Amino acid sequence: MINVTKTFLPPQEEYNAILKRAWDKVWITNRGELVLELEQKLKTHLNVPNIIVTTNGTLPLQIAIKALGLTGEIITTPFSYVATTSSIVWEGCTPVFVDIDPKHLTIDETKIEAAITSKTSAILATHVFGNPCAVEEIEAIAEKHNLKVIYDAAHCFGVTYKGKSVFNFGDVSTCSFHATKLFHTGEGGAMFTNDGELHKKLFYHHNFGHKGKDDFYGIGINAKMSELQAAMGLAVLPHLDFIIEKRKAAVSAYKKSLQKDAVQYMHIREAAEWNYSYFPVILHSEKVLDNVLEELNENNIYPRRYFYPSLNTLEYIEKSNMPHSENISKRILCLPLSHDIEFGVIEFISAIINQHSKR
Numbered sequence: 001m002i003n004v005t006k007t008f009l010p011p012q013e014e015y016n017a018i019l020k021r022a023w024d025k026v027w028i029t030n031r032g033e034l035v036l037e038l039e040q041k042l043k044t045h046l047n048v049p050n051i052i053v054t055t056n057g058t059l060p061l062q063i064a065i066k067a068l069g070l071t072g073e074i075i076t077t078p079f080s081y082v083a084t085t086s087s088i089v090w091e092g093c094t095p096v097f098v099d100i101d102p103k104h105l106t107i108d109e110t111k112i113e114a115a116i117t118s119k120t121s122a123i124l125a126t127h128v129f130g131n132p133c134a135v136e137e138i139e140a141i142a143e144k145h146n147l148k149v150i151y152d153a154a155h156c157f158g159v160t161y162k163g164k165s166v167f168n169f170g171d172v173s174t175c176s177f178h179a180t181k182l183f184h185t186g187e188g189g190a191m192f193t194n195d196g197e198l199h200k201k202l203f204y205h206h207n208f209g210h211k212g213k214d215d216f217y218g219i220g221i222n223a224k225m226s227e228l229q230a231a232m233g234l235a236v237l238p239h240l241d242f243i244i245e246k247r248k249a250a251v252s253a254y255k256k257s258l259q260k261d262a263v264q265y266m267h268i269r270e271a272a273e274w275n276y277s278y279f280p281v282i283l284h285s286e287k288v289l290d291n292v293l294e295e296l297n298e299n300n301i302y303p304r305r306y307f308y309p310s311l312n313t314l315e316y317i318e319k320s321n322m323p324h325s326e327n328i329s330k331r332i333l334c335l336p337l338s339h340d341i342e343f344g345v346i347e348f349i350s351a352i353i354n355q356h357s358k359r
């Protein structure tokens, strides 16, 4: 069976050697030495001033909304994983969708201002598939209208924009270290901010509000990463260059095998260095997509309809029309991509797509 991705598992003896340190100390959570070491290594690897690792990539979104004191309406993208929208609703705010730019698949920055009302408190946008939003334009809009900016950067491990980690943009950026993501800790995630005060606030919030043993900063929740998760991260990190190298080669192979007019690709934003986290292709129609999926599934190959459905169509959301997002979400498929996908499989998948895309 070939899935949209295959989790990279480090050699078991490497993982065990790191785990042994937790066993020796009998210390498996509450920010032990493995979590602290992972944070240090990630700070260096990513070149960011601050990081807080967390138990998944969804809680950081909720904590960021809480820490920034957001209320009312939050402008967001309909083309993302459901966690982007559900976090807004979960925190008692109202998502207001702005359609995507069909070239980059990120929120269309030229349409944001028209969606701002007196109730708008923030913009929460996704760097979808690791492709950065128009961060400079969004920053200018946020400044002009006094809005906060959160980036759901779940897909962005290692992505840079103008040579800087993309996690440096926005008031807060979040990442996911889920097993299906490029860098993973099984379940896990992180939040980033360049603001020292906000960093402290995020930190307290992620640990019940504890400020010392018996003293509390305020309300909090539990989003701490465990030592068992950190051990996986420490074991995966040294292999990351290899993982990206392999994925890059696989993407090149797909682009060689897919006929020129069979699919459309996401345009990577200029000045961005991408991480090969996903390989989305946009087909001619939903009918073509259905046919491709059916034939691939018959052959035990399971690409994923990322992202489908368009989030503005969720049943708990007030109805709005997002033509680009709805149209693209019906036609987009993320093709299998991993560190060990075989070129023969890539050619096989591409041939099926080429055939069904003939007009």
Ligand SMILES: *Cc1c(COP(=O)(O)O)cnc(C)c1O
Binding pocket: 056, 057, 058, 059, 080, 081, 083, 084, 126, 152, 154, 155, 176, 177, 178, 187, 188, 189
């Ligand atoms: C994976 C993902 C999340 C959620 O991360 P978890 O670690 O699974 O909680 C949030 N947003 C996007 C865009 C994602 O792809």
